[in-house]
Amino acid sequence: MKQHGKWFGPLTVHHSDGTVVPTEMAVTTLPDGGTICVTRDITQRVSAQRARDETEIKYRMLIEQVAAISYIAELGVHGQWLYVSPQIETMFGYSAEEWLSNSRDWICHVPIEDHPIIHAAEEASARGEPFQAEHRVTRKDGQIIWVSDTAVVVRGSDTHPVMEGLIVDITDRKMLENQLLQARKMEAVGRLAGGVAHDFNNLLTIIKGYIEMAMNRCLDRPELHRDIRRIEEAADRAVTLVRQLLAFSRKQVLRPKILDLNAIVVNLDQLLRRLMSENIEMKTFVSKDVGAIKADPGQIEQVIMNLVVNARDALPSGGRILIETSNADLDSTYTRDHAVVRPGPYVLLAVTDTGIGMTPDTVAHIFEPFYTTKESGRGTGLGLSTVYGIVKQSGGYIWVYSELGKGTTFKVYLPRVKDAVQVSAAETPASPTHKGHETILLVEDEPAVRELTQMVLSDRGYTVIEALTPEDAERLAGNNGAEIHLLLTDVVMPGISGRELAKRLTGRYPNLRVLYMSGYTYNVIAQDGTLEEGISFLQKPFTPQVLTQKVRETLDRPVSARL
Incomplete structure (x- = not known):
């Protein structure tokens, strides 16, 4: 004043x-x-x-408590950050002070492959649209995470617009999305593999059938017999490949039983040890009171064998393999991180090796058919594909954990059941003769397979009536129904299915027996590969001996077990 x-x-x-x-x-x-x-x-x-x-x-308390980074920054990949919330230290590993001091270079923390995503979002925000981008960020410790970055332009000068935004860690979501995409891809590849296997099985039925007949006709010519045997060996290898494709595509015929996984592992122990070199140590730990599973015993043995052989091949310089079993209860916490898994009680089979390990890219492809990291001539690339298919068809899940230079663990989860373990019954001895005099209605839309089948059965004394389509079969059955003893039909044909044809004909002719044949299983006669009770099924490719044996077996069964 x-x-x-x-x-x-x-x-x-x-x-x-x-x-x-x-x-x-x-x-x-x-x-x-x-x-x-x-x-x-x-x-x-x-x-x-x-x-x-x-x-x-x-507002500040709210912003600093949510699991997201809030920020204010100048628009542009080299814009200055004016504010960043403390959560940046938890998410990115940098303190707020560290980040703000070098914020004009923030784009350097984004992998270069994701820079176009940032540039596109910046251009959109410059037009007045929200800034929205999902991209990766390299943390201070080198770990790469996925984030969702959303912001709006709120104020600032014309030359330096300012954005306010939120950054959320979406790494877990991206992981689940990748799991779902991988599952869909495997489904698509499985359908393709199943279709290819179906066509190959028809071809192999013809090849193996004529091989067997040719060998029987040249028993007095050793050199020719030996040459044909080589062809048969090649055909058998092709059959094995096709079966592996069927396993991957989950189209195998399964004969599930209530099993004790521990017993299977213990029974295989000596066989597995014989596969190991001297510089590999294999240990087996089976937990007590492991629950029962419902699966095909032969297929579960195949899973264990393939996983252990894969572990052995990952130890070129020696190391350790560990086989473990235990009960596992997968809760909602686990299934949140594993999108395709259902919560519930399981039995766990784990196979671990201390081998060379795998990169994330290899892990992403490891179950695909014909994918292999082994040198040419070592393996077909179908071993793990077979494991994947068997596990999925058995209602289970398989996960792989691997790190370069440290080793790999495969974890197989099979649904746990409360039923008592079944004791395998002795198989009924096959009929000593596969000949017959009955009349068979043969329905097959593949001409070469139909011709071969007719020839083999006729040579064994059967009367064969051939039909190309189900419509032909119904017409021929109407003319000869009282005389037909067996319907031998493919499952999938033009028009109606073999199952529907069988229902129509057995409704009219109650004493008619039915034998289905197919390159792989269909839900018309099986559920998830498990044949319905009483179904007689002949898996392609088959040899003349297997064909006549199965025909005789079906004809000798009670009529009540026809379907």
């Missing part, structure tokens, strides 16, 4: 009723020595400011 002749500032005034009133006061001295004093009540402004301060505190 004395120096400038005026004063302005806040002043608290006490009202006569005792309340405190915030004011602003302006005092000015006049030339004549007088004073002008103006006081303004600022209660509303102070209340509004206090409310804003409280709101800001609450």
Whole structure:
């Protein structure tokens, strides 16, 4: 006042009723020595400011408690960050101070492959659209994570627009999405493999059939017999490959039983040890009270064999293999991280090796048919594909954990059941002769397979009536129904299925027996590869001996077991 002749500032005034009133006061001295004093009540402004301060505190507390990074930054890949919340240290590994001090280079933390994603989002925000990008970020410790970055332009000068945004860690979501995509891809490849296997089985039926007949006709010519035997060996290798494709595509015929996994592992122990070189140590640990599983025993043995052989091949310089079994209860926490898994009780089979390990890219392809990291001539690339298919067809799941230089673990989860373990019954001995005199209605849309089958059965004394389609079969059955003893039909044909044809004909001719044949299983006669009770099934490719044996076996069964 004395120096400038005026004063302005806040002043608290006490009202006569005792309340405190915030004011602003302006005092000015006049030339004549007088004073002008103006006081303004600022209660509303102070209340509004206090409310804003409280709101800001609450907002900041909220922002700093959510599992996301909030930030304010200039628009542009080299824009300065003005604010970043403390969560950046948890998510990216950098303190807020570290990040802000070098924020103009933040794009350097994004892998170069994702830079186009950032640039596209920046261009969209420059047009007034929200900034939205899903990209990867390299943390301070080198780990790469996936984030969702969403922001809007809120203020700033024309030359430096400012964005406010949130960054959320979506690594887990991306992992689940990749699992689902992988599952869909495997389904698609499986359908393709199943279709190829179906066509190959028809061809192999013809090849193996004529091989067997040719060998029987040249018993007195050893050199020719030996040459044909080589052809048979090649055909058998092709059959093995096709069966592995069927296993992967989950189209195998399964004969599930209630099994004790521990017993299977123990029974295979000596056989597996004979596969090991001297510099490989194999140990087996089976937990007590492991629950029962329902699966095809031969297929489960195949799973164990393939996994152990794969582990052995990963130990070129020696090492250790560990086979373990235990009960496992997979809860919702586990299934959240494994999208295709259903929660529930399982039995775990784990095979671990201390071998060379695999890269993430190799792990992503490891179950695909014909994918192999082995040198040419070592393996077909179908071993793990077979494992995958068997496990999935048995209602289970398989996961692989691997690290380069440290080794690999395969974990197989098979549903645990409460039923008692079944004791395998002795198989009924086959009929000593496969000849007959009955009449067979043969329905097969593949001409070469039909011709071969007719030839073989006729040579064994059967009367064969051939039909190309189900419609032909119904017509021929109408003419010869009383004389037909067996319907031998393919499962899938143009028009109606073999199952539907069998239902129609057995409805008219109750004494008719039925034998289905196919390159792989279909849900018309099987559920998830498990044949329905009482079904007689002939798996392609078959040899003349197997064909006549199965025909004789079906004809000798009670009529009540025809379907």
